[in-house]
Amino acid sequence: MHEHAHAGMRHEFTEGHRLPLGNLPGTRYPDPRIEALDKRFTAKQGNAAIERIATGCRWCEGPVYFADGGYLLWSDIPNNRMMRWLEEDGHVSVFRAHSNFSNGNTRDREGRLVTCEHDTRRVTRTEHDGRVTVLIDSFGGKKLNAPNDVVVTSDGAVWFTDPGYGIDGPYEGHTAEAELPRHVYRLDPASGQASVVADDFARPNGLAFSPDERRLYIVDSGISHGGPAHIRVFDVNGARLSGGKIFAEDFAPGMTDGVRTDAEGNVWCSMGWGDPAEDGVRCYEPGGALIGKIHLPEVAANLCFGGKKRHRLFIAASTSIYSVHLNTTGAQRP
Numbered sequence: 001m002h003e004h005a006h007a008g009m010r011h012e013f014t015e016g017h018r019l020p021l022g023n024l025p026g027t028r029y030p031d032p033r034i035e036a037l038d039k040r041f042t043a044k045q046g047n048a049a050i051e052r053i054a055t056g057c058r059w060c061e062g063p064v065y066f067a068d069g070g071y072l073l074w075s076d077i078p079n080n081r082m083m084r085w086l087e088e089d090g091h092v093s094v095f096r097a098h099s100n101f102s103n104g105n106t107r108d109r110e111g112r113l114v115t116c117e118h119d120t121r122r123v124t125r126t127e128h129d130g131r132v133t134v135l136i137d138s139f140g141g142k143k144l145n146a147p148n149d150v151v152v153t154s155d156g157a158v159w160f161t162d163p164g165y166g167i168d169g170p171y172e173g174h175t176a177e178a179e180l181p182r183h184v185y186r187l188d189p190a191s192g193q194a195s196v197v198a199d200d201f202a203r204p205n206g207l208a209f210s211p212d213e214r215r216l217y218i219v220d221s222g223i224s225h226g227g228p229a230h231i232r233v234f235d236v237n238g239a240r241l242s243g244g245k246i247f248a249e250d251f252a253p254g255m256t257d258g259v260r261t262d263a264e265g266n267v268w269c270s271m272g273w274g275d276p277a278e279d280g281v282r283c284y285e286p287g288g289a290l291i292g293k294i295h296l297p298e299v300a301a302n303l304c305f306g307g308k309k310r311h312r313l314f315i316a317a318s319t320s321i322y323s324v325h326l327n328t329t330g331a332q333r334p
Helices: 038-043
Strands: 035-038 053-056 061-068 073-078 081-086 092-097 101-105 113-117 122-126 132-136 150-152 158-161 183-186 194-198 204-209 215-223 227-236 240-248 259-261 267-273 280-284 288-296 302-305 312-317 321-325
Touching: 035 038, 035 280, 038 288, 053 061, 053 081, 061 113, 061 312, 073 101, 073 312, 101 150, 113 150, 132 183, 150 204, 183 302, 204 267, 215 259, 240 267, 240 280, 259 302, 267 302, 267 312, 280 312
Parallel strands: 061 101, 061 302, 204 259
Antiparallel strands: 035 288, 053 321, 061 073, 073 081, 081 092, 101 113, 113 122, 122 132, 150 158, 158 183, 183 194, 204 215, 215 227, 227 240, 259 267, 267 280, 280 288, 302 312, 312 321
8 A cells, every 4th residue: 555755855944943952061071971880881982972963843753864865864743744864964854744643763674764653553664766655554453553663673574562652642643542452563574464472561662672683672661551661571483472571670750662772782772751860861781780871851762873883872852862972883774
């Protein structure tokens, strides 16, 4: 199924900057807001400061970096649009207006954009010619709730979460009743059929694979609805998951949302909604020990690695996009 896309739009971002761009006030080198709790994190710090590279959004989510184009895309959910930042000159523009209240984004193995849409309750793929293909919008004859985050593995399978935040109210989609439980799904690339891979989450949210794709980390952000606030880790057995033990659970009263891994298998996750002093990003080594924090002045929602050398961490945090140059690279992605 195809429909017209607005992927080629080049509208200038004219809302104005409500917060200063560039290094944050009070910046010193090394930046004291990048906090090492373990020497294993110190080696990843580098000597860079936290930068605010874009602002003026209502709620930033779903960052994804296009190395072949030299730009970052992200969703500005309440404004119903996707934004683009060019690394070459820092220009920010509207990439796609009327984005169906898009949330999570990633790229598939052919470099195409894959997007979770709240309003239409579906997962789509933007083809290289700009057409939009609907990958999935229902399961078992019922509408998906509101897909949230998505990753694509090396075999082309699309894994996504469906917590339903987009139908909780009109701010990030529209109000509707959930027709399905809040599950995690895998869309098979050969058959095009979806299967439930995890069915015991309150609100499954961000997800990320280890570099070798043998482990899958999934956030449960159900604390806002009486559930847990933790990250679980599963063993990946082809199209199935096993295990599901808690990897990190010290988020309450706040919670995490998005998660990514670096080339060494460390787990980086967003942080917010609790103590403002904890707003930002946390880094865990593969065994589960917290080794570092990046403190931000806003609640962080999601993050990704990018840049020409894949060593730049981009963070979608409330109204703004932040970045930090690190001495580590993200797990290999298109």
